[in-house]
Amino acid sequence: MLRNLLIAIVLASFGFIFYNLYQSYEPQTELTGIAAHYAENGASEVGAANLVTAVVVSYRSFDTLGEITILFLTAAIISFFLKLSKEDEDKIITHRGTSEILQTASALLIPLIYLFGVYVFINGHITPGGGFQGGAIIASGVVLAIMANPNMTINHTVIIWVESISGVSVILIGVLGIILGGGFLDSTFTGYGLGEFGTIFSAGTIPVIYSLVGLKVGAEISNILNLYQKSQKEA
């Protein structure tokens, strides 16, 4: 009773704060400050047509670096918690058979889904999309494969190598920015130009970094899904 009363008081005060915020909120009609700078100079400074990509990979690339680190840490902690014992690892559980339609369709669709994921992260700087979306699409391909064949195992070595190589390459390209550009993770190298605006070979190192981020995110999410799938073996 007292608990419900306290919850009601907390929620009512939150509602009061939010109501006042909502009442006093004036929708902005102009871009101001940092957003105006990004909008005006994004095309000439970074060369990416998609300004969200420009912000994520070039202007605020430390955010992205920290973010992929957090995701890696999450995958590591989950694999620590869901570790299986030796006899559980080798156990094979029988699933209800999957339907013929799902198996045939997945054989046809999975390569296309992977291809679409790669397309999304390679074109991240000119169309909506990018590394995070592409990685998530690749992970959905893995989900479809697991659904069609519940006993399948994902090759752990491949995932670990893809993840580490792409992670290290992002750092290396960032260090290259110190030597050739203006600082760590700078995407424009002085003397190399930006390429023609709006084409796939443009915007300095943004497509390379975002592709590597896409591979890393895809491998990490697939790894998390694989861990949850394997944990079903434990009774």
Add this chain to the structure above:
Amino acid sequence: MNNEIIYSVVAIGIGLLMVIMAVIAILNKKLSVAIIAAGVVSLFASVLFLLMSAPDVAMTEAAIGSGLSTLIFFYVLNKIKRQNA
């Protein structure tokens, strides 16, 4: 200008559905219903992101928020049900 009003009407409808789904997710006794309702909230949120001119965020939310999160919830639910039996 007219588009803005049509979008707003659609957004109000989607918003009502989202809030109803969120309340269902919290009040329903069955866990599977709650998980599906939370997935529906994420899916409608991605439509709202698209209406608010954020296609990048909409793609991420549709793939991760409503697809992969719901899947790992069901893995956990399945395991808990089997351990209970």
Add this chain to the structure above:
Amino acid sequence: MEIFELGKIGLLIGFLLVIVGFWGVLQQKNIIKIIVSFTILNTGINLVMVALGYVKGRTAPIIDDSVEQIGNHNVLNAIVDPVPQALVLTAIVIGFGVTALLLAYAMKLFKAKKSLDINDFNDLKW
């Protein structure tokens, strides 16, 4: 009309989802339900942030032909604020990681006590 404004509608829906999610986190006793409420709270906060960056009648922050049609050849008049969108993009991916971590904890807790009720975990209570 005052009410037909996408930014304000998004803000209102986001606030409502935050309150509903908070209610679930505080009131529910089942651990899985608490995690479900947490994802709803997360979605609400993301909606609020994207709604704050919306500018009426403008298009997505991608420089293409729409700049000439909507913005009269000036990028500043054509696009919405790209910064909140970039922040929400990373926030969603981190939210997935957090949800996965919470579920791993929930599985461990269930294995220890064979129960999902939060009141059964009173080892540190006195």
